[in-house]
């Protein structure tokens with residue numbers, strides 16, 4: 117797939133010279149000089165990687181504007197006891213990438229896990245709880261056998277199928293398979309309810325919690341990308357420092373005076389001879405020669421139309437509109453001591469329809485895992501409608517909802533409420549508007565690489581003046597820290613050459 121994909125990046129080098137109101141060019145010698153003034157919007161991994169690379173290349177006037185009071189963006193390690201709870205990114209997708217190399221050099225790698233469907237199966241390792249509608253082991257086994265080959269089948273179709281195939285949604289393809297399975301195995305309505313509930317778990321955990329997408333909008337083409345689980349390149353789990361150490365490493369050569377925290381950019385005016393930055397607190401006096409924009413696709417979806425002057429070229433706006441940006445959620449539930457079986461690896465709540473005592477909120481939850489370095493914490497994964505619904509609740513409401521779920525699913529009224537909940541409400545924060553990008557059905561239908569289209573710089577008078585980095589601008593490893601880091605360095609190098 118990767119080799120078959122036409123590299124169309126060059127086709128999308130936008131030139132907006134004709135639209136310029138002021139076209140007085142900065143002489144190219146000045147433009148390329150190492151004391152050019154460079155603004156970077158966002159101190160997430162892409163922004164930090166861009167700044168760090170520019171400084172390595174000898175640039176001396178680099179300013180990062182970051183809206184929050186911290187660096188890291190969607191990498192958000194929160195100190196807890198002897199380590200860090202990762203509110204955002206936690207894992208590294210494989211070994212063959214720069215983030216793995218950083219983690220290896222820092223000696224923070226803990227273990228690896230092959231999460232390809234045919235070799236690693238949380239269904240096998242998990243303990244299932246379904247309250248008054250106990251699941252028969254025979255049902256679990258039948259369902260397990262049914263789903264085992266599916267991801268491989270989808271991946272094969274993604275890599276070998278035609279354009280129309282690649283724009284099919286995973287939800288639709290699964291629906292076709294499931295119809296056949298249910299016709300054969302779910303003879304009674306109550307059996308169908310059980311398999312529907314198992315299907316819901318499969319959808320929520322394997323696809324929607326992995327891709328941050330409604331699986332009815334998750335196009336098959338995502339499974340032809342490099343960031344798909346690779347049996348020879350397993351997922352890497354770091355120790356309790358994890359991304360905190362990676363973040364420190366990436367930002368080590370950036371002077372703190374270059375990072376302007378609490379500085380939210382309202383608009384970027386590139387109509388004159390340089391770039392003017394307007395913060396929500398007011399305009400910046402200084403004019404910059406170039407800017408690298410690294411804000412999330414979620415933020416661009418909300419604000420791109422008002423954020424740039426002149427407006428973004430149509431092709432870029434189309435990429436912003438059509439690419440998908442969804443959400444997952446992570447709930448760290450802290451208890452005085454474990455109330456669960458210490459031998460289990462994960463606890464799955466299976467909400468069977470029409471089950472006595474069930475509530476509509478039960479379907480918002482599915483998988484709770486242990487974290488390796490603290491025995492008193494459960495990590496709950498949210499996906500599909502879960503993140504938005506839970507983000508809208510107060511901590512108190514989350515606590516009562518999840519405690520009620522556990523008590524009914526495990527049929528144990530003594531399960532305590534968590535003493536503390538750690539979470540970040542990614543869906544309600546306008547700086548993110550979700551968690552990460554995916555290729556939607558509408559994006560796949562265009563037949564274009566919209567990630568490349570998003571990455572293309574805006575060229576003014578032959579010089580790349582407005583450049584774009586961030587995970588969603590990476591053609592293969594979008595949705596990851598690897599994609600964010602590589603895109604930041606890519607744009608620093610592009611800027612240095614242009």
Ligand SMILES: Cc1cc2nc3c(=O)[nH]c(=O)nc-3n(C[C@H](O)[C@H](O)[C@H](O)COP(=O)(O)OP(=O)(O)OC[C@H]3O[C@@H](n4cnc5c(N)ncnc54)[C@H](O)[C@@H]3O)c2cc1C
Nearest residue numbers: 158160161162183189190205206207381586587596597600
């Ligand atoms: C819950 C969750 C789990 C994840 N799990 C993993 C994982 O296990 N492995 C993995 O590889 N990836 C994971 N990811 C994805 C990964 O975190 C992101 O792909 C990556 O961190 C994105 O970095 P970025 O620099 O592109 O964007 P961001 O981190 O979003 O950085 C952009 C920055 O811009 C700032 N900003 C936004 N708007 C403005 C503005 N107007 N003015 C100034 N500043 C602004 C933001 O505050 C932010 O700091 C996860 C993400 C989340 C949220």
